[in-house]
Amino acid sequence: MTTYDRLKEQCQGSSSSECQTVNRMGGFRSGMPTDDPNISASKVVANYDINGNVVSYVLIDRSSNQATMIMEPLEYAAYRNAPAGIQAMMQLSPQYALDFASSGLYSSAGDYGRAAENLIAGLTSRDYIRDVFLGVVGSTLTTSAAGKVKAGVNKPFPNLEPAEQIIHPVIFPVKQIQSVSYSGKLNYVVTESGELIIGKTGHISLSQGGDVLAAGEARFVNGNLRLINNSSGHYRPNGASAQSAAEKAFNKAGFDATGKYKEIKF
Known part of the structure; x- marks a missing residue:
């Protein structure tokens, strides 16, 4: 919603195609909040144009009573039919990722004008x-520094339950946890390459069964890290090696992990 509100303010007096979409989604009047059995975390408000046609839907978070997303009817239909994990990911996705997804939806529906409109908005x-710039720069820096990393500094921990099923992970990108001021508990792993992966699914699904340098739970309040531990039955990481890997990964991701690590005895 912050992106939509920012665009709406910027679109005052503009007649660009993007601004026409933004202004259209605001509607002429709004309905009362209703419940949708497919969207348990939010109430839904429909916006109507002057002819009584629905032009958009707004999701209202039940706990905070704040608007979190605004979608046109086709986008809303796709959202409400998505699994809860995908809905949670969409809530945390950057606007450009949603624009690209909407472009695909409209293209599949044969509305190529709207597909192009959303594609251009994302690009x-x-x-x-x-993010593209940071990704290119980050990749270059990582490659140039790879030869300087000493192998064997951190102890890897193997999956202790290799027979258990590994599913597709539900990942919460770091930047979205911070940008939407996420509060709650999530699982995390630090891969052998030092990559921090945070999400809702189990540890072996986040790591896809590979060895890890650290794993456990992380608690966030308003996007800030409050606690990390080593609570992972599949890996049971322990000792200074696991703590060092976890703190280093969270600090590198932009969180303050100093003094936040708590080791659990298995």
Whole structure:
């Protein structure tokens, strides 16, 4: 909603195609909040145009009573039919990722004009351009520094339950945890390469069964890290090696992990 509100303010007096979409989604009047059995975490408000046609739907978070997403009817239909894990990911996704998804939806529906409109909105998004730039720079720096990393500094921990099923992971990107001020508990793993992966699924699904340097739970309040531990029955990481890997990974991701690690005895 912050992106939509920002665009709405920027679109005052503009007649661009993106601004026409933004203004259309605001509607002429709004209905009362209703319940949708497919969206348990939110109430839904429909916005109507002057002719009484639904032009958009707004999701209202039940706990905070704040608007979290606004979608056009086709987007809303796809959202409400998605599994809860996908819905949670969409809530945390950057706007440009949603624009790209909407472009695919409209293209499949044969509305190529709207498909192009959403594709252009995503490609020209300041956030998309920034993330592409940071990704290229980050990849270059990682490659150039790879030869300087000493092998064997951290102890890897293997999956102790290799027979258990591994499913597709539900990952919460770090930038989205911070940007939406996420509060709650999530699982995390630190892969052998030092990559931090945070999500809702189990540890072996986040790591896809590979060895890890650290694993456990992380608690967040308003997007800030409050606690990390080693609570993972599949890996049972322990000792200074696991703590060091976890703290290093969270600090590198932009969180303050100093003094936040608590080791659990298995």
